Each structure stands twice: as C-alpha cells, then as structure tokens.
Amino acid sequence: MNRWLVHREVPSPNWNERKLPVSMVVLHYTGMQSADAALERLCDPAAEVSAHYMIDEDGTVIRLVEEHKRAWHAGRSAWRGITDVNSASIGIELVNPGHEFGYRPFPEAQMEALIPLLADIVKRHNVPRANVVGHSDVAPARKEDPGELFPWDLLARYRLALAKPKLAIQLVYDNPGAFYLALERFGYDITDPEAAVRAFQRRWRPSRIDGQIDGQIGALLFELLLERDLGRAR
Secondary structure (H helix, E strand, O other): OOHHHOOEEOOOOOEEEOOOOOOEEEEEEOOOOOHHHHHHHHOOOOOOOOOOEEEOOOOOEEEOOOOOEEEOOOOOOOEOOEOOHHHHEEEEEEOOOHHHHOOOOOOHHHHHHHHHHHHHHHHHHOOOHHHEEEHHHHOOOOOOOOOOOOOHHHHHHOOOOOOOOOOOOOOOOOOHHHHHHHHHHHOOOOOOHHHHHHHHHHHHOOOOOOOOOOHHHHHHHHHHHHHHHOOOOO
C-alpha cells in the first residue's frame, strides 16, 4: 500500500479474519448527516460496521481497517457466486448524506482522492474491472448506494470499472425469465427480481429506475455479458 494515499489512520475495532482472497472492491456512500457521524459509527463496536477506507468530500482519505483484515461493510450480499463479500472485498465509504439526508453529487476533490486509491488497490490485488461494484450491486434488495449520481463513467475512463456499453441494438424481452437468468449470470442476486432490475438500472441506466424490464436494459445487459465472455471485462 502506498502510504501517501492515506491522510489519516483511525483504526476501527470492527473486523475479523478473511476467509477468501481479495477479488472485489465495493463502493458505498456513508448515508449520514456528517463525516464525523459516519466515522464515529464506523468505529463504534456496538454498530458492528466498518470499512477499509473512508473518503471525505474534501478528499481526505482515512484508513479504518488494514486490507488484510475483513471489514464489515457489505452485510448480507452476493456477487458472481460469492456470498461472503466482506471476505472477498475492500470496502470504500464515500462521505455523502445519501438519499435519506439530501443526496448530492460527489465532489471533484473526493473523486480525485478515490481514483489513485482505487487504482492502487486493483493493481495490487488484480481485481477485474467487472468486480469494482457498488453496494447496491451486491445487495440490491437492501441498498441504493453509491446511487445514481455516482460517476461510474469517470472510473471507466481510467479503466477502473466497466464502461457503459454503446448500444448498437435494442432488444425486445418477451421472456422475463431469460433476462433474469442473464442478470444472474452477470453477477446479480435475483432473489428479489424487481430489486435486482432496479440495481442494474441504477448502475447502467440511471435516467429511469423503475424495476421494469425493457429493450434498452436488455441490450445493455447483452453487451456487458458479451464484453465479459470475450475477456474484455478485466
């Protein structure tokens, strides 16, 4: 770990030992009214939550849990067959009040701190771009963060996340079951099908999040699966 990427060390007691190697990064928003309130909660033993890093809106990077330890950020979640996401991931919390307290865009300074930190993590752990995900991707029935305002396209420009496909076609999905199977194949937990569709839309088509299958999201999913199967999703 490049020490210059971290500005403060605030150790959280909320961790245990990993059971899996790191293969994912999960991005969150704090969803609290202030950075201080979020930091207090992430270090409160009674809360039983934590993350490896928290990035304030001014770009300050705080490490709470060492990467070799299992932080408690993902909760009940799954991605591409991994059900112990905490063991397989690095968790990064981005200070933002979230949908409950006045959701707003992520400041430039915050993104300028996230990009080198994320680049360092994915390089050291060889994390595929397809496994840089949001909390809502791994827990669609429970979570909305980092939400529809998060600039995934910025991360994609640095090859730190998958880019949104450029659509050459529109598909007609008259078989919802086929769409759900494809969504599960891509990585989403489809236990709650409508929630899984909303999570996919929030990430890949944030202009309309209604949980309904349509030709546009069908085409997006088809292109994303094709990218992965051709080996371009690393």
